[in-house]
Amino acid sequence: MTTNVSSLDNRTFSKLRRLYIIALSAIALSVFISQIFVRNYLDDQQSDSTVINVAGRQRMLSQRITKEILLISIENKIPNKIELKNQLIKTLNLWETSHNGLQKGNDSINLPGENSNEILAMYKKISPYHETILKATKAIIKSVENNPETSSASLTENIELIKENEAPFLQLMDKIVNQYNLEANEKVDRLRNLELILVLITLAILLGEFIFIFWPSAKFVKATIKRLLKSETQALKIARDADVLREKNENSVKELRKLNEVMDRTLLFARVRSDGSIIHLGDKFSRLFKVSHFTKGLKLSEIISINKNEQKTINNLLANHSKIGWQGEVKGTKINKESVWLEMYIIPFYSVNEKSEFIIISSDVTTRKNAQLEVQKLTNERYLEQMNQQKIIASKIIENQEKEQNRIAKDIHDGIGQMLTGLKFNLESINPKDVEKSTIKVEYLKELASNIIQGVRTATFNLAPPELGDYGIIPALTKLTQELNKFTNKKIEFYNKTGFDQRLDSLVEINIYRITQEAINNAIKYAESSHIIVTLSHSSTILSILIDDNGIGFDTKNTNNPSKESGGMGMMFMKERISYINGRFFVASSPENGTRITLNIPIT
DSSP states (O other), X not given: OHHHHHHHHHHHHHHHHXXXXXXXXXXXXXXXXXXXXXXXXHHHHTTHHHHHHHHHHHHHHHHHHHHHHHHHHXXXXXXXXXXXXXXXXXXXXXXXXXXXXXXXOBGGGTBOOOOOXXXXXXXHHHHHHHHHHHHHHHHHHHHHHHOTTOOGGGGHHHHHHHHHHHHHHHHHHHHHHHHHHHHHHHHHHHHHHHHHHHXXXXXXXXXXXXXXXXXXXXXXXXXXXXXXXXXXXXXXXXXXXXXXXXHHHHHHHHHHHHHHHHHHHHSEEEXXXXXXXXXXXXXXXXXXXXXXXXXXXXXXXXXXXXXXXHHHHHHHHHHHTTTTOEEEEEEEEOXXXXXXXXXXXXXXXXXXXXXEEEXXXXXXXXXXXXXXXXXXXXXXHHHHHHHHHHHHHHHHHHHHHHXXXXXXXXXXIIXXXXXXXXXXXXXXXXXXXXXXXXXXXXXXXXXXXXXHHHHHHHHXXXXXXXXXXXXXXXXHHHHHHHHHHHHSSSEEEEEETTOOOOOOOHHHHHHHHHHHHHHHHHHHHTSOOSEEEEEEEEOSSEEEEEEEEOSOOOOGGGTTOTTOTTHHHHHHHHHHHXXXXXXXXXXXXXXXXXXXXXXXXXXX
């Protein structure tokens, strides 16, 4: 008996000693592994700041290239032009080296060249703009090197190419910098989470040692001896319990068989091996894909799809989720080439013989998926339509701005310029000795000077009425209608029905003025109206302006089409302006009643 007890003690303490060694080794191993992970993450993040700085510098360098090219084009002195050309070469080399280094790596500027798929796709998208700017810049450098006296006109084509490609390049470069920054932050978050997990694992190991080794060690010895003394009694009880369990097991097997039959008939159910080969295929599954219940030699992927890529995807899902399972949507192709979408659950388990297998439970979601794809297609088409609309609007805005600038320049040149030239010649022709003729010319010069002053006032009023900035929207609209009444043969009147006299935000006032000005100009140019009435009223929250004319009217359905001339573009610009100040814009027009434009602007 003493020998047995001694042997029991030796076995017990030997087991405890092994547990101590394992626990301490686990702590040391967790610390060692955590240091390896942390150092690897830190090494990976070391060059992130350099990459972000270099990527951000690319925007500055592209702008510097444009600036230096423009300086070269306007520089007339040969030494200065050569110096600017040399500086441009340095800037271009740094820009090109940095661009290539960000993609492929460069040891001299500490760039690893390791990019995610998203960033590689962005670089592929930005490449045409980069290559165009690079080629155009090199062509300009070559022209200046070959002939330092080359004219700016010979460089115009390449300069325009650079200007056209600079803005898209800057926008895409902004996205790349943001993506670099996002990925760097994600790495920091992963490192933070990893450190937290490692700390929790270490604490769990320590807690496990306390709970399962140190504290219960004495109880473990006592319980072991007690179990040995009661082993005979327990063995008899286990034998009796085994009979009960065997009976329950048989009942459970029967219930499982019934459940299996129900699943076969109601669900897309399958049982497959770890390599994807079929063990059993449910009745509904076999009917959907027209194969036998116990198909031999085929894999699940070959049953679900005849497409090689889709088969590879299903095989990868089984291989990558053999332990934790997976749930998601899978696309398949039937033998008749009909597409089918399955919402699939992959459930790993171990069979009776300890072999790894999968339970596959699916449902047919083809109708729902096709509806989702159709909605996504329509959404993309709508987005492209809106983008094209915005591009057309932007181009028309630029075109109209150019026309307005040309008109102002022509008015100044043909009107004020000609009168100033006449004033100069008449002043030069005055003979002080001939008093009578000099007096006549002085009177003429007074009238000419008055006309020049009036012309200047008219031009400046069209550009920026001083009343708007000094006194507000009411005096500005009053002045606008009075001036247009003088310059045209139309009857234009303004009524402030509610005595509104508040000052609004400067951007709100200038947009209200420009919209009203555009509406009156449209009525003058296109409506063939003789009377135009501008009526202003307000409440505590809304400022309302009505512009009525008795013209020929127009089709309001065409005002949303920017390609239309006449009122079409004017209406589009007015709608853009009113939207900018959170207002509402309404148009009513007919040949019998003319046109009414209503503006509702919120006020506080």
